[in-house]
Amino acid sequence: xxxxxxxxxxxxxxxxxxxxxxxxxxxxxxxxxxxxxxxxxxxxxxxxxxxxxxxxxxxxxxxxxxxxxxxxxxxxxxxxxxxxxxxxxxxxxxxxxxxxxxxxxxxxxxxxxxxxxxxxxxxxxxxxxxxxxxxxxxxxxxxxxxxxxxxxxxxxxxxxxxxxxxxxxxxxxxxxxxxxxxxxxxxxxxxxxxxxxxxxxxxxxxxxxxxxxxxxxxxxxxxxxxxxxxxxxxxxxxxxxxxxxxxxxx
Numbered sequence: 001x002x003x004x005x006x007x008x009x010x011x012x013x014x015x016x017x018x019x020x021x022x023x024x025x026x027x028x029x030x031x032x033x034x035x036x037x038x039x040x041x042x043x044x045x046x047x048x049x050x051x052x053x054x055x056x057x058x059x060x061x062x063x064x065x066x067x068x069x070x071x072x073x074x075x076x077x078x079x080x081x082x083x084x085x086x087x088x089x090x091x092x093x094x095x096x097x098x099x100x101x102x103x104x105x106x107x108x109x110x111x112x113x114x115x116x117x118x119x120x121x122x123x124x125x126x127x128x129x130x131x132x133x134x135x136x137x138x139x140x141x142x143x144x145x146x147x148x149x150x151x152x153x154x155x156x157x158x159x160x161x162x163x164x165x166x167x168x169x170x171x172x173x174x175x176x177x178x179x180x181x182x183x184x185x186x187x188x189x190x191x192x193x194x195x196x197x198x199x200x201x202x203x204x205x206x207x208x209x210x211x212x213x214x215x216x217x218x219x220x221x222x223x224x225x226x227x228x229x230x231x232x233x234x235x236x237x238x239x240x241x242x243x244x245x246x247x248x249x250x
Contacts, residue, residue, distance in 0.1 A: 002206045004222075005162060005229035006246045007038035007061060007123060008236025009091065009210075019045045023052045025239035030058065035229065035249045038123075039236070040091060043077055050086040061123065062090040064097060067110040069118075079118035089121040093149070095166045095210075105148035112149060116157055123162045123231065124150055125210065127185075130169030138167075139188060146189065151196060158201045163189065164231040166210040171233070177211045179220045179227075186226035215241050218248035 014022065019041050030037055040061040041049045049060045066076035082090065092111045097103045108124075115122050126145040128138040142165075150161060165185050170177035186207045194202035209221055210231035221227055229249050235241040 002204050002228055003036045004034060004249050005036045005038065005206050005208050006232065006242075006249050007040065007164075007208065007230070008232050008242055009040045009063065009094070010042065010237060011063070011096070011233065012042060013237055014041065014045070016045055016048065019048065020052065022237070022239055023049055023058075026058060026242070027053070027056050029239065029243050030056075030246060033057075033246060033250060035246055037246055038089065046082070046087050047085040059089060060087050062087050063094070065090045065092070065111055065115060065120075067107055067114055069114065079115060079120055082120070083118065088119075089123065090115055091123050091125060091164075093125040093145075095125060095127060095168045095171070099168070105145060109149045109152060112153070116153075116160060121160045121162070123164050123208075125164045125166050125231070127166035127168050127210070133167070133169045138185070142185060142189065143192065146192070151193075155197055155201060158193075158197065158205060161205065163205065163207045164210045165189065165207060166231070170211040179217070179224055182209045182211065182221055182227055183224035186224065190226050213245060215244035215248070218245045222249045 038059045038061045040063050046060055053060060062082050065079055066073055070078050092115065093108045112122060126142060128141040132138050132141045167177045189207055190202050193205060206228040207226060208229040208231050209227050213221060213230040213232050214235050222229065230245060232242060232245055235245060
């Protein structure tokens with residue numbers, strides 16, 4: 001049975017003190033929940049976050065990994081480094097990594113394979129841009145992104161995968177994605193995985209939504225049958241907003 005998930009991607013935000021304060025707010029207010037809660041602080045604060053959350057049901061997640069196991073890659077972070085500080089899940093393929101750092105499907109597949117070899121769990125991000133949506137090629141783009149990456153995995157590997165649909169056109173553009181548009185893509189992806197693999201893999205897979213989820217729209221989005229939660233950006237930096245979004249997925 002698939003899990004409900006709310007993951008907060010803090011991106012390149014928050015000092016050490018701000019990170020600690022935000023985690024303390026979550027510890028005091030999240031409480032017992034059926035939702036799997038995750039947070040993704042910046043790399044310098046991962047160990048602090050893990051230590052703070054040792055006895056709390058909130059998982060600390062990395063925002064990225066390098067595609068090499070180790071070596072002369074200045075400024076990069078390896079899978080073994082993450083595991084050594086208690087982090088066992090990473091984002092891969094976030095739209096900002098694709099757009100600003102030109103990460104293509106070939107590189108993302110290398111990262112996926114290395115993460116799995118290193119026994120890390122993965123939140124794999126995918127989604128179309130505004131030009132794709134306006135040209136009605138969004139299904140083709142999504143299918144291509146999946147075909148070139150996670151669809152190359154064997155059936156067993158899907159136990160360690162969560163998918164996160166990010167309609168890039170609905171993030172910070174003034175455009176708004178409806179709950180029905182989110183459901184449409186999530187249903188398409190789940191049916192495609194069912195076709196390629198099995199009903200069990202498709203039904204057990206959590207597919208979360210990363211398109212500007214806020215307290216005001218979270219309930220409507222999370223009520224869609226194929227939306228299993230959210231990958232939250234800006235709203236995750238405000239503890240009150242993030243807690244409301246977590247509660248909306250109960």
